[in-house]
Amino acid sequence: MNPAKKKNFKIEPFKHKVEMDPKYAEKTWKILEDAIHEIYNHNASGLSFEELYRNAYNMVLHKYGEKLYSGVVATMTQHLREIARIVEAAQGGLFLEELDVKWREHNKSLQMIRDILMYMDRTFVNNFNKTPVHELGLNLWRDYIVRSPKIKDRLLNTLLDLVHRERTGEVINRGLMRNITKMLVELGLPVYQEDFERPFLEAASDFYRLESQQLIETSDCPDYLRKAEKRLNEEIERVAHYLDSKSEAKITQVVEREVIGNRLKLLVEMENSGLISMLIDDKYDDLGRMYNLFRRINTGLQTMRELMTAHLRETGRQLVTDPERLKDPVEFVQRLLDEKDKYDKIIQQSFNNDKMFQNALNSSFEYFINLNIRSPEFISLFVDDKLRKGLKGVSEEDVELVLDKVMMLFRYLQEKDVFEKYYKQHLAKRLLSGRTVSDDAERSLIVKLKTECGYQFTSKLEGMFTDMKTSRDTMQGFNSTWAGAEGNDGPTLTVQVLTTGSWPTQSGARCTMPTEILAMCDKFKMYYLSTHTGRRLTWQTNMGTADLKATFGDGNKHELNVSTYQMCILCLFNTSDHLTYREIEQATDIPAPDLKRNLQSLACVKGKNVLRKEPMSKDISEDDVFIFNDKFSSKFYKVKISTVVAQKESEPEKQETRQKVEEDRKPQIEAAIVRIMKSRRLLDHNNIISEVTKQLQARFMPNPAVIKKRIESLIEREFLERDRTDRKLYRYLA
C-alpha cells in the first residue's frame, strides 16, 4: 500500500548484513544454542518458536547454514555424551529403564529441534546433501548411545538375558522390551538386525539345540511334539509382543530347525511312540500335531509319508500274505476295508486331507493288494457274501456305501479282468439260485463298474440280467401252455435260458437225469424251439437246483433243497437203499470230481447227511458204499444241502481260472497290438510293449513276454512283418 514503507523493509536486510556481519552469526547461533540446551533440559516452555525459527531462517538466508548445521551437530553430540554417561551409570535392572526414558526424552527434544530448524531442513540440507535433522539425531543417538562401547554389549546381553529368562519361565517387563526393540527398529532396520536380531537368533539356536537334546532323551514323541509346539507358539507370541514382526519368520525357522528339523528322523522313528505307534493307535491329535509341525520343515512331510508308506506296505503285505487270513476271503476283504477306513480317517482328521498322503495311501494299497494273486477273487467273494446275505435289511445308503468301498478296492486291482471272471461266476450263482439280496444293489454295482471300466467290461454282466428277465417271461409262457397237463404231484420245471458267452458255462457238464425230469426237459425244449427257431439248447446241469420231497423213517417228511446232481443221485435211492460209488457213477454219468463233491455233501455233512457211507470217513473213495439214511432228522422242514464247494476255489480250479484268464487275454493283447500298429504302421518292439501296456492297464498288466508271443503269432498270421533292415521294427500289413 505504501511504497515508501515497502522499500524500507526491503533494504533493511542488506544493511543488517553489512553492518553486523562479524557478530551477527555468532549472536544468532548463541540464541539457538541456548535454546537447544534449554530444550534438552526440559525448559522449553519460555521459548518462542517464532523467534528461534526466524533466527535459524535468517542464518540460513545469510549463508550461515553450515555454521548452524555443524553447531547443531556439536551441541547434540555434547548432550548425547552426557546422556551416555548417565545411562552407563545406571545400575543393573535400571539400565534399560534409564535408556528407555532417555530415548523418549531425546525423541521429544529432537522433534522440537527439528521443528525450529525446519527451514534449514528444507533448504540448506537439501541443497548441500546433508542428513536431515531428525535422521541426524537418530544417527547420533545410534553412534553415541546404542553403539557406545560401554553400552552396546551391555544392552545386547541385557536383552538376550531377559529373553532367556522368559524362556525359562520368568516374567519380564515386556513393555520395556518392546520400547527398546522399537527404538532399535527406529534407528533403522540394519541397527535392529545387526545389533539385536542376529545375536538373538544365534542365542535361540543355542538354547533350543540344548533343550531339544535334553528333551529328546527324556520325552517320548507325542510329548516332545507337544513341547515343540508350545515353544513355537511362545516364540511367535514373543515376536508379537515385543519384537519386530519381520523377526517372526526367522525365529520360527530357528525353532523349526533346531527342535524339529534336526530331530526329524529320531522323532518319526522313535520306538513305541513315533509315527508308527501313533498310526497304530489312531492318535489323531498327536498325528495332527506332527503333521502341522513337520509341514514347516522342507523334508518333514516327505519323511512322514515315506515312513507311513513303508509301514502301510509292510502291514499290508503281512495282511495279504498271512495264510490264516486267506482262509476267510470275506474277513480278508473286510480287514482291507477297515485298514483303508482307518487311514482315511487319519488323513482326514490329522493330515488336513493332504493329497500327497492320500496318494501315498492309494499307492500303498495298490502295491500290497496286488501282492496277493487271489485278491480279485476275494474281493468278488466279498461282494458275493454281501449281496447274498450281508446286506439284508440294510438301508439303501449303507448298501451304496459298502459298494463304493468295494469299488475303491477294485480300483487298486491290476488284474481287473480276473476280478471280472470271478465276478461273473459269483453273479451267475447268485442269479441262478435266486439268492441275491437286492436287484438294485446288483445293478448299482454294475453301473459303478461300467463307469469305472467302460461298457465293454460290463456288457456280459448286463447280458446275464437280461437273460434272467427273458427266462422269467419264457417260463410264464411255458407254464401257461403246459399247466395242468400233469398232475400236481409231478415235478415242475423252471428253466433259465442263458446266452452262451455271457455266462461262465462249463462245457463238460453232463449227467443222466431221472426219466420224469427228462420228460419235462424235452417238453420245454419243444416249447422253446417252437417259439425260437434255429437255436440250440444244452442243459447246464451243473448249475441247477432242485427241491425234493423226501420221506424218512418214522414218516419224517422233509423238503430237500439240492443241486441238480444231488437230485439225480438221490432219485437213484428211490429204487434201492444200497448203492456203490461205481453204481452211482454209472447211473448218473456225472463227472467224477463233481460226483465226489456232491456225494460228500450228501453223506459227510453233519446234520445234513441224507446218506450214510461205508466206511465212514471224510473223503469219498471209489470203493465206498452209500446207504439211504433212514434216521435222518432235522429241526427244519426245509433242509438245504449245499454242495461242498469251498467258497474259495480249490487249487486246480484256481489254475483253471488262471488259465482261462490268460487265454482271454491273448485276443485282447492282439487286438491292442493291431489297433496300435494300424495307426502307427511302423513301430519298434519296446514302444509296442509300452503302448499295449498303456492301453490295457485299465484291465490288467500284460506281461511283456506274453506280448512278445502275441506279436510273433501276429507275424505268423501275416498281420505284421519285421522290417527287413532293422529287425527291431515291426510293420503293419494291411
Place this chain on the structure above:
Amino acid sequence: MTVSKSETVKLVSAEGFEFIIDRKAAVVSNTLKNMLSSSGNFTETELGEVNFPEISTPILEKVCQYFYWSLQFASGKETEFVIEPEMTLELMMAANYLHT
C-alpha cells in the same frame, strides 16, 4: 491451557496489529502448523499466539486472506487470488518464511 485448543489463533504483525483467524486457516502454512502443534511447549503452542516482528501489517493481512482463499480453492471453489504488483516481493518472502 484451553487457549491452545481453541478454534482460533492470533497472529501479530510487526506493527502490533492482531489478526485473529481460524486455526484451520492458519495451518495452511507449514511453519504455523508446526508452531501451533509442536510437541515441545513453546509459547506459541501454549498461547495460540504468534508474533511476526518481520512481517508488516498489510503483508500479514494479505497472507491471512490467502489462507482462507486457499481453503476455498482446496474445497473446489476455483477463484482468482489477486495480488497487487507492488507487494509481490515482500509477499513472496513471507511465503518462503511461512512455507506456504
